[in-house]
Amino acid sequence: MAVSTTDETSAGLTAPSGTAISLRGLSKHFGEVRAVDDVDLDIADGEFFSMLGPSGSGKTTVLRLVAGFEQATSGTIELAGEDVTSRAPFDRDVNTVFQDYALFPHMSVLDNVAYGLRVRGVKKSVRRRQAEEALGTVQLAHLADRSPGQLSGGQRQRVALARSIVVQPKVLLLDEPLGALDLKLREQMQVELKQLQRNLGITFVFVTHDQEEALTLSDRVAVFSEGKIVQLGTPQEIYETPTSEYVASFVGTSNIFDSATSQRLLGRDGTHALRPEKISISASGTSTRSGGAGVVRAEGVISESIYLGTGHRIHVLLDDGTRLVVLEQSTGAQAQREQRGEKVVASWSLDDLVPLT
Amino acid sequence: MSTDTSRAAVPSRTAARRASSLLTSKPWLRLTLLLTAPLTWLVLVYVVALAALLVTALWSVDSFTGEITRSLTFDNIKEIATESLYRTVTLRTIGVAAAVTIIDIAIALPIAFYMAKIASRRMQRVLVIAVLTPLWASYLVKAFAWRSVLSDDGIFEWASSKIGMGTPGYGITAVIITQAYIWLPYVILPIFAGLERVPNSLLDASGDLGASAWQTLRTVVFPLLKPAIIAGSIFSFSLTLGDYITVNIVGGANQMLGNLVYTNVGAANNLPLAAAVALIPIVIMIGYLTAVRRTGALENL
Numbered sequence: 001m002a003v004s005t006t007d008e009t010s011a012g013l014t015a016p017s018g019t020a021i022s023l024r025g026l027s028k029h030f031g032e033v034r035a036v037d038d039v040d041l042d043i044a045d046g047e048f049f050s051m052l053g054p055s056g057s058g059k060t061t062v063l064r065l066v067a068g069f070e071q072a073t074s075g076t077i078e079l080a081g082e083d084v085t086s087r088a089p090f091d092r093d094v095n096t097v098f099q100d101y102a103l104f105p106h107m108s109v110l111d112n113v114a115y116g117l118r119v120r121g122v123k124k125s126v127r128r129r130q131a132e133e134a135l136g137t138v139q140l141a142h143l144a145d146r147s148p149g150q151l152s153g154g155q156r157q158r159v160a161l162a163r164s165i166v167v168q169p170k171v172l173l174l175d176e177p178l179g180a181l182d183l184k185l186r187e188q189m190q191v192e193l194k195q196l197q198r199n200l201g202i203t204f205v206f207v208t209h210d211q212e213e214a215l216t217l218s219d220r221v222a223v224f225s226e227g228k229i230v231q232l233g234t235p236q237e238i239y240e241t242p243t244s245e246y247v248a249s250f251v252g253t254s255n256i257f258d259s260a261t262s263q264r265l266l267g268r269d270g271t272h273a274l275r276p277e278k279i280s281i282s283a284s285g286t287s288t289r290s291g292g293a294g295v296v297r298a299e300g301v302i303s304e305s306i307y308l309g310t311g312h313r314i315h316v317l318l319d320d321g322t323r324l325v326v327l328e329q330s331t332g333a334q335a336q337r338e339q340r341g342e343k344v345v346a347s348w349s350l351d352d353l354v355p356l357t
Numbered sequence: 358m359s360t361d362t363s364r365a366a367v368p369s370r371t372a373a374r375r376a377s378s379l380l381t382s383k384p385w386l387r388l389t390l391l392l393t394a395p396l397t398w399l400v401l402v403y404v405v406a407l408a409a410l411l412v413t414a415l416w417s418v419d420s421f422t423g424e425i426t427r428s429l430t431f432d433n434i435k436e437i438a439t440e441s442l443y444r445t446v447t448l449r450t451i452g453v454a455a456a457v458t459i460i461d462i463a464i465a466l467p468i469a470f471y472m473a474k475i476a477s478r479r480m481q482r483v484l485v486i487a488v489l490t491p492l493w494a495s496y497l498v499k500a501f502a503w504r505s506v507l508s509d510d511g512i513f514e515w516a517s518s519k520i521g522m523g524t525p526g527y528g529i530t531a532v533i534i535t536q537a538y539i540w541l542p543y544v545i546l547p548i549f550a551g552l553e554r555v556p557n558s559l560l561d562a563s564g565d566l567g568a569s570a571w572q573t574l575r576t577v578v579f580p581l582l583k584p585a586i587i588a589g590s591i592f593s594f595s596l597t598l599g600d601y602i603t604v605n606i607v608g609g610a611n612q613m614l615g616n617l618v619y620t621n622v623g624a625a626n627n628l629p630l631a632a633a634v635a636l637i638p639i640v641i642m643i644g645y646l647t648a649v650r651r652t653g654a655l656e657n658l
Contacts (some may be wrong), residue, residue: 008512069561089564102562106580121574167566 004235017083018045020171026075026228028061035061037227038075043205043220045170049195050206050214053224054250059207062224064175066205067096080168080170080334090119094171095164099179099184101156103148110135110144116167134166135159137196152346154185161196171203178213211251215239223247239275245356248273253341255279255324256356264320271356273329276327278352284343297347300324316346405640422625436438443617447637450613452531454597460537461544461593462586469545469613470578471551474560485549488542497540507607527609535605535607537599543596544589551585552578563580587649594645598638616640 019044028036036058042334043049051059064070066077068089078086084092095116103112109133111118115138117127135141148156151152154173156176164172177193178186194217197204208214214221222248223231223238225328231238242248245256254273284299311329318324324346368374380387415429437443474485491499506513507524514524525531555578563573601615614637621631 010535067561067565070562089561090567095567096562096565096613098558100556102556102558104562104577115576117569119563119566119568119572124488163562163566186627280494 018106019043020045020047020079021205022078022081023066024076024078025060025270026062026065026077027073028058028065028070029073034227036065036072039227039230041222041227041229043171043203044200045327046203047094048204048217048219050208050218052208052211052214052221052251054209054279057224058227059222059224060175061227063096063175063207066092067094067170067173068092075108093169095169095172096165096175097160097164097177099176101148101155101160103163104160104213105148106142107147109146109148109151110149112121112159113163113166115141122198129294130166131162134162138162138192153181154189157189161193161340165196165202169202172197172204172234174204174206174246176209178208178210186213192276193217205337217253223251225250241354242273243357245271245273248354248356253325253327257322257353261320263321265298265318265322266350267352268353268355270351273354274311274352275327275350276325279326279345279346279348281314281326281328281346284345294350295347296323296350298324299343299345300340302344316344318346339344386515410632410639413629415465416629416632418627418629422438433630434628434636437633437637443634443637446614446617447641449529450598450615450638453529453536453613454594456533457536457540457597458544460533461541463550463591464537465544465548465589466539467587467611469548469552470540472545472549473555474557484573488545488549491539491543497602497606500535500538501604503531503538503603504607507531507534524635527607529611530606531607531609532604532613533605534610536600537593539603540593540596543592547585547588547592548582551582551588555581584652587652591646591649595638595642598641614657 002157004161021040021041023039023041026036026041028032039058039062041062050060062069065072066082068087068091072085075085076083079093094195096203102116107115108244110128114127114131117130122130131143133139135144138161140155140158140162142161143151148159151159157180160177174193178189181189193206206214206217217237220233220237221238222229223237226244229352231243233241237250237315238247242251242254248254248256253276255276257265257272257283258275259270260268262272266272281302298318300316300319301324302314303317303323304315306313306315311327314326314328316324316326326346370490380390412429415431417426417428417430417432419426420426429629468484468488472481472488476484504527507527508514509524510528517523525534525582559577559581563577564570568576579647599615601613602618604611604613604616617634618631621634623626626633629640
């Protein structure tokens with residue numbers, strides 16, 4: 001396993017030492033439905049790459065095409081520079097962690113993990129040792145003799161991971177691997193996945209519909225819609241500068257100003273997005289912030305205030321009829337202040353506006 | 358009708374509702390009502406009939422008058438255990454049943470695999486109907502159809518003569534072919550159902566981990582399918598074991614256990630001996646079921 005571990009401290013894109021996966025003009029049609037529609041994509045060696053989108057957006061189909069479970073209608077798939085478009089799954093140096101884990105119910109945990117070695121003809125003693133090591137990596141060495149049916153969801157997830165990494169693939173494909181776990185476990189597994197990926201240094205391609213998961217784990221994110229990639233970038237780029245209304249509202253929450261509203265409120269042309277946490281509100285009449293250049297102020301009434309624990313989500317109905325969502329972090333003192341019907345002034349900086357195409 | 362209340366009133370307590378509420382609170386009453394009829398049926402039809410068979414086997418026939426002597430003797434059991442005719446016919450019957458079972462499994466596996474894993478929903482439905490349709494035709498008609506197919510100037514002779522072969526004629530081979538045809542649906546259906554229960558992701562996972570199609574079949578599909586295959590084999594094996602019609606129609610001069618029962622009841626007028634012979638397939642099936650019980654096959658029937 002040749003791994004170049006470039007010590008990267010920034011959260012941005014790690015320096016690619018090569019291309020792990022390269023998709024060119026990839027399409028998959030199911031009858032009339034274009035599940036994947038002309039996708040071009042390069043994923044670098046050692047990258048944690050997420051494909052994000054709602055169900056039916058084509059992200060899972062791309063994964064299945066890369067794994068070889070589906071045959072592409074057109075286009076090419078290259079793994080490490082080699083064209084594998086028409087190869088069978090067992091001829092591709094990628095492994096998949098399935099959404100339902102797909103553990104073999106008639107084998108023990110150890111036999112499940114050793115399966116990939118067994119079909120490669122690895123000697124029994126050797127594969128036993130390697131499988132035990134892989135189980136150790138996911139902290140399940142003590143459950144080697146159990147059957148998958150006796151494990152909890154989180155444990156099965158780890159066994160599925162161990163089974164995939166034991167054969168040392170260059171690329172690991174993960175199909176919504178955390179989807180079936182409860183929130184607490186999911187957060188814990190997110191951390192473990194990230195650490196595992198860093199330690200192994202292999203490329204992870206992670207399919208999820210959970211935007212938070214995609215943002216926290218990934219080096220880069222591709223947002224899918226209707227079989228196409230609508231935006232590709234680092235989590236910051238995706239979140240801070242969405243290029244379309246679709247991305248702005250699918251990834252996190254956004255206030256979208258259509259062109260008429262933009263013209264009226266901001267004096268600008270085109271559609272704009274504004275993140276709720278970029279807006280601050282203050283009681284009408286009090287002027288907490290000087291209305292300097294580049295700051296927009298608009299008066300309105302609070303129509304709803306929802307307590308979130310970490311803060312409030314406040315819906316403001318501006319006097320011109322525009323609805324705003326504002327996210328206000330709790331700082332203690334002001335927690336009680338916002339009430340329905342209260343007149344407020346919402347203000348935000350023009351710099352925080354993201355123009356959409 | 359008063360509609361002035363905003364909430365629907367609790368329904369009035371009719372007799373039916375009272376009875377239903379009584380059943381809800383008295384589980385033993387529910388159980389008694391549900392089980393009386395089927396249990397009576399089971400005891401009368403199966404247990405009593407089987408016991409009657411066993412007792413009859415211990416009776417004998419007065420060779421002079423032809424009357425049944427109702428005193429218990431093990432003569433019939435001794436006769437079928439020692440007489441070489443019964444051993445030969447028993448072994449032949451087991452051989453035919455085993456051959457039919459193996460042939461049916463070999464044919465059913467690819468068909469069931471195609472139905473469960475490859476065919477579209479629509480095609481799958483068409484195939485299930487196609488597999489079930491022959492069951493509507495009479496058993497006799499199907500056996501006679503094969504008699505015609507396998508005859509000296511039948512379609513089998515006509516087709517196979519082109520590749521230098523001929524019809525096997527009437528005999529054990531013809532019995533095996535005909536029985537394999539007749540019982541095939543009973544083997545396809547449990548294997549199809551078993552395959553449907555194997556998630557596709559397991560097959561994907563196996564290929565993903567580097568297993569070839571054959572390795573996947575051998576290490577994942579077969580072990581998971583074994584109970585379903587055995588379930589199918591119980592049908593084909595036991596149904597062949599009891600057959601006596603097919604062998605009369607296409608079997609030539611050969612006899613199977615069923616024929617011995619038939620001739621002893623009819624021509625030989627020896628009901629006790631017929632009962633004793635009938636015990637042989639029952640014992641074989643009890644042995645077979647006991648052997649496969651451990652595999653979980655009985656949950657797949």
